[in-house]
Amino acid sequence: xxxxxxxxxxxxxxxxxxxxxxxxxxxxxxxxxxxxxxxxxxxxxxxxxxxxxxxxxxxxxxxxxxxxxxxxxxxxxxxxxxxxxxxxxxxxxxxxxxxxxxxxxxxxxxxxxxxxxxxxxxxxxxxxxxxxxxxxxxxxxxxxxxxxxxxxxxxxxxxxxxxxxxxxxxxxxxxxxxxxxxxxxxxxxxxxxxxxxxxxxxxxxxxxxxxxxxxxxxxxxxxxxxxxxxxxxxxxxxxxxxxxxxxxxxxxxxxxxxxxxxxxxxxxxxxxxxxxxxxxxxxxxxxxxxxxxxxxxxxxxxxxxxxxxxxxxxxxxxxxxxxxxxxxxxxxxxxxxxxxxxxxxxxxxxxxxxxxxxxxxxxxxxxxxxxxxxxxxxxxxxxxxxxxxxxxxxxxxxxxxxxxxxxxxxxxxxxxxxxxxxxxxxxxxxxxxxxxxxxxxxxxxxxxxxxxxxxxxxxxxxxxxxxxxxxxxxxxxxxxxxxxxxxxxxxxxxxxxxxxxxxxxxxxxxxxxxxxxxxxxxxxxxxxxxxxxxxxxxxxxx
Numbered sequence: 095x096x097x098x099x100x101x102x103x104x105x106x107x108x109x110x111x112x113x114x115x116x117x118x119x120x121x122x123x124x125x126x127x128x129x130x131x132x133x134x135x136x137x138x139x140x141x142x143x144x145x146x147x148x149x150x151x152x153x154x155x156x157x158x159x160x161x162x163x164x165x166x167x168x169x170x171x172x173x174x175x176x177x178x179x180x181x182x183x184x185x186x187x188x189x190x191x192x193x194x195x196x197x198x199x200x201x202x203x204x205x206x207x208x209x210x211x212x213x214x215x216x217x218x219x220x221x222x223x224x225x226x227x228x229x230x231x232x233x234x235x236x237x238x239x240x241x242x243x244x245x246x247x248x249x250x251x252x253x254x255x256x257x258x259x260x261x262x263x264x265x266x267x268x269x270x271x272x273x274x275x276x277x278x279x280x281x282x283x284x285x286x287x288x289x290x291x292x293x294x295x296x297x298x299x300x301x302x303x304x305x306x307x308x309x310x311x312x313x314x315x316x317x318x319x320x321x322x323x324x325x326x327x328x329x330x331x332x333x334x335x336x337x338x339x340x341x342x343x344x345x346x347x348x349x350x351x352x353x354x355x356x357x358x359x360x361x362x363x364x365x366x367x368x369x370x371x372x373x374x375x376x377x378x379x380x381x382x383x384x385x386x387x388x389x390x391x392x393x394x395x396x397x398x399x400x401x402x403x404x405x406x407x408x409x410x411x412x413x414x415x416x417x418x419x420x421x422x423x424x425x426x427x428x429x430x431x432x433x434x435x436x437x438x439x440x441x442x443x444x445x446x447x448x449x450x451x452x453x454x455x456x457x458x459x460x461x462x463x464x465x466x467x468x469x470x471x472x473x474x475x476x477x478x479x480x481x482x483x484x485x486x487x488x489x490x491x492x493x494x495x496x497x498x499x500x501x502x503x504x505x506x507x508x509x510x511x512x513x514x515x516x517x518x519x520x521x522x523x524x525x526x527x528x529x530x531x532x533x534x535x536x537x538x539x540x541x542x543x544x545x546x547x548x549x550x551x552x553x554x555x556x557x558x559x560x561x562x563x564x565x566x567x568x569x570x571x572x573x574x575x576x577x578x579x580x581x582x583x584x585x586x587x588x589x590x591x592x593x594x595x596x597x598x599x600x601x602x603x604x605x606x607x608x609x610x611x612x613x614x615x616x617x618x619x620x621x622x623x624x625x626x627x628x629x630x631x632x633x634x635x636x
Contacts, residue, residue, distance in 0.1 A: 243292025302634025
């Protein structure tokens with residue numbers, strides 16, 4: 095889900111019926127044929143927490159909601175291409191600002207009904223908020239950026255091309271720093287780029303979804319994760335309040351509401367323009383119910399989002415009511431300029447080491463899928479999502495193929511400004527990958543850390559991660575127990591490098607899950623999905 099002009103949550107597409115059940119990712123799979131009393135909804139995955147409210151609504155109205163989850167950036171692209179036509183009755187993202195900026199998508203949007211709201215704000219551990227002097231007073235984005243530039247605190251934030259909360263934060267701080275009173279344009283973005291660099295210098299954790307980000311923060315704060323602790327999060331107010339309500343943080347989060355404004359998600363349940371009469375009636379009955387005072391209070395209690403109906407007051411947990419809403423770019427060109435500046439100039443650059451299985455079992459379609467996935471990251475995929483998931487200026491990419499033994503690593507460093515030559519080199523390298531031999535997963539993963547060490551020592555100020563892709567079980571060399579033992583002896587900075595494991599073919603779910611958990615990473619399942627799409631999804635965490 096990728097914005098307030100882009101709410102995108104790039105979680106795998108998951109089918110959710112009345113009981114939450116997950117199917118294999120399949121962006122083309124609809125929620126089923128049209129049925130009376132059923133509303134088929136393409137939605138941002140964060141809306142899974144609405145299930146108890148929707149179950150109550152089904153009892154009251156007879157309307158069942160069948161969700162298919164996707165990212166908003168992906169959803170906007172599906173709208174623009176007509177891929178939703180006839181498959182869904184409605185869409186429900188944290189905001190319609192991004193699809194509304196794409197003419198082909200906007201014309202497919204029908205009646206929109208706002209159901210709830212949640213601003214994107216900064217949450218800091220109570221001790222950090224007190225140390226900074228922000229526990230009892232309002233501060234603006236400028237002061238926050240100044241302290242961030244001096245590394246007075248660190249924070250985690252979702253990738254703005256992968257999640258609405260991250261994009262809303264990017265828009266909010268850029269708009270506030272520009273101080274123009276209207277939505278930022280390309281010229282204003284360039285003018286505030288130095289200040290934005292200061293702000294994002296303190297970002298120490300990235301994620302492709304708000305849910306994963308909040309859980310990673312909790313694990314690190316509780317000492318359950320090897321990753322370095324961060325002082326806070328930029329996220330939805332509802333997520334931060336939910337984290338406090340769960341009671342499993344070492345200390346609660348103090349919410350900092352920037353005095354110069356925020357960007358707020360307003361969650362419009364939107365009927366599609368081509369929806370049939372049954373769907374129109376279902377949408378009307380459902381939204382009428384969700385905006386009743388009792389349903390609004392139920393939403394507030396269940397999801398920690400604010401009510402939007404006059405006369406239903408936010409309760410005491412919503413400490414600040416007088417929030418200034420910052421302007422959002424109306425033109426897609428301004429959004430693209432802001433995202434491009436963020437990835438290519440503003441944020442700390444990435445370093446990724448790909449440990450790639452090229453064993454004999456990868457022959458045929460599998461090795462071709464690997465080549466295609468890597469080539470897609472060089473810019474061959476010109477889709478809406480592909481444009482923001484490709485390798486970027488200033489990025490460092492290392493390829494380490496393996497079969498019976500680890501292969502020869504090769505590092506590509508993409509220059510700032512014009513990475514074209516470097517991207518062409520990566521494309522040629524990917525096209526030249528060949529299959530053959532056995533499968534030495536853990537020897538190769540250990541080799542990856544050996545390769546990463548000198549790179550990190552030479553340039554430590556990067557988002558650093560390892561991607562491990564294999565289509566089989568370990569057959570050669572050391573095993574998982576050996577890797578676990580050697581991992582514990584690594585220097586602390588090396589242990590903080592997450593491994594994102596990719597299940598492919600007959601890869602071992604159990605072992606790859608253990609590797610991800612040990613290193614503070616995440617498992618991605620490509621057994622029933624396009625490998626290229628999974629590689630793109632991982633980009634949100636790097």
